[in-house]
Amino acid sequence: MSLKSHFQGKVIWITGASSGIGEEMCYQFSDFGAKLIISARNEGKLKRVNSQLPRNPGSAKVLPIDLENLSELPGKAKEAMSFFGRIDILINNAGMAVRDFAINTSIETDQKLMNINYFGAVTLTKSLLPHFQEQGSGQLVVISSLSGKYGVPKLAAYSAPKHALHGFFESLRSELVDSGIFISILIPGIIQTEITAHAVMGQGENYGKVETAFKKAYPTEKAVNEMILAISKRKEEFYVGGMEGVTLWLNRFSPWLLRRFIRNHPLKRLRKLKKSLTFWN
Ligand SMILES: NC(=O)c1ccc[n+]([C@@H]2O[C@H](COP(=O)([O-])OP(=O)(O)OC[C@H]3O[C@@H](n4cnc5c(N)ncnc54)[C@H](OP(=O)(O)O)[C@@H]3O)[C@@H](O)[C@H]2O)c1
Incomplete structure (x- = not known):
């Protein structure tokens, strides 16, 4: 089945x-x-994305949300449901x-x-779950992130919620066997976005720069194409990105070796690791 016929007419709610x-x-x-249905905090940017959709520009429903405002999210989920009368796929991406x-x-x-990266996703999921159960389907x-699998310096506050996502969604998956509801956990490596420019520092101040590793990273278009293929195949867990993915394998089979590589700055170590493993290319 082609991706077009798989996703044609499906209602997809994308956060971030x-x-x-x-x-x-x-x-x-x-x-x-x-x-x-497209969500994030910045309504102006969402409207710009909506106007640039390749097919039927302006056809998406724009639903601004702030995942930090957890108490508002069940209401937002109701609103999202009301747009098309159903939701087939929720993508907890923000x-x-x-x-x-x-x-x-x-x-x-x-x-x-923790609120944005973990509780936000969990709250939206819990709000939609009864609906998915009623319709007997949903994804x-x-x-x-790689930070959902192992910890590195300067990313503790990011790594913690990403680890928590695995714990929650793996448990939930085991509760949903034979329900028609599928869970896909996607693990991007380093993808060419401005995520570091939008990042915060310890006291909440904006980090504000795109790190070099992200400028030269795995192209977003290619990564998303592979992610969408994995979603269509209902993969339970899927890595997408470049050579840094080898750390997943190391973490599984030789965690002590991985820890040696990431003792200092993770990206510096990952680059070193990449160099020393060029025979993998
Ligand atoms: N790029 C990578 O290398 C990489 C690697 C591993 C994992 N990831 C994960 O991929 C996802 C997307 O990241 P990205 O690289 O595309 O970064 P990005 O360009 O910074 O996108 C982040 C998105 O999340 C939204 N967001 C942030 N805070 C929010 C909040 N409080 N409420 C609602 N929406 C919020 C942002 O929109 P507003 O600012 O408008 O709210 C934006 O749309 C994230 O979960 C990230 O952890 C990325």
């Missing part, structure tokens, strides 16, 4: 649709004929990164990241 991976998902899903040592990071920043997609 105003930039990066989520924005690119909007364009590709629209091209495959899906009906979109996220925020951090760049600071744990000791310099306030507990408020830890909580902020929950979670965008995790």
Whole structure:
């Protein structure tokens, strides 16, 4: 079955649709004929994305949300449901990164990241679950990270919610056997977006720069194309990205070796690791 026939007419709610991976998902899903509900905080950016959809520009429903406002999310989920009368796929993509040592990071920043990257996704999921159960179908997609699998310096506040996503959604998956509801956890490596420019530092101040590794990273369009293929195949867990994916394999089979590589700055170590493993190319 082609991606077009798989996604044609499906109602897909994408969070974090105003930039990066989520924005690119909007364009590709629209091209495959899906009906979109697009969410993030910045309504202006969402409207811009909507106007640029390749098929039926302006046809997506724009639903601004702030995942930090957890109490508002069940109401937002109801609103999302009302647009097309159903939702087939929820893509929990919105996220925020951090760049600071744990000791310099306030507990408020830890909580902020936990709310956006973990509780936000869990609240939206719980709000839609009864609807998915009623219709006997649905797919929950979670965008995790390599930081959801192992920890590295300066990413503790980001790594914690990403790890939590695995715990929650793997447990939920085991409860949903034979329900017709599928869960896909996607693990991007380093993808060419401005995520680091949008990141916060320990006291909540904006980090503000796109790190070099992200400028030269795996192209967003290609990554999203592969992610959409994985979603169509209902993959339970799927890595997308470049050579840094080898760390997943190392983490599984030789965690002590991986820990040696990431003792200092993770990206520096990953580049070294990549160099020393060029025979993999
Ligand atoms: N790029 C990578 O290398 C990489 C690697 C691993 C995992 N990921 C994950 O991929 C996902 C997308 O990241 P990206 O690279 O596309 O970064 P991005 O361009 O910074 O996109 C993040 C999205 O999340 C939204 N968002 C942030 N805070 C929000 C909040 N409080 N409420 C609602 N929406 C919020 C942002 O929109 P507003 O600012 O308009 O709210 C934006 O649309 C994230 O979960 C990230 O952790 C990315």
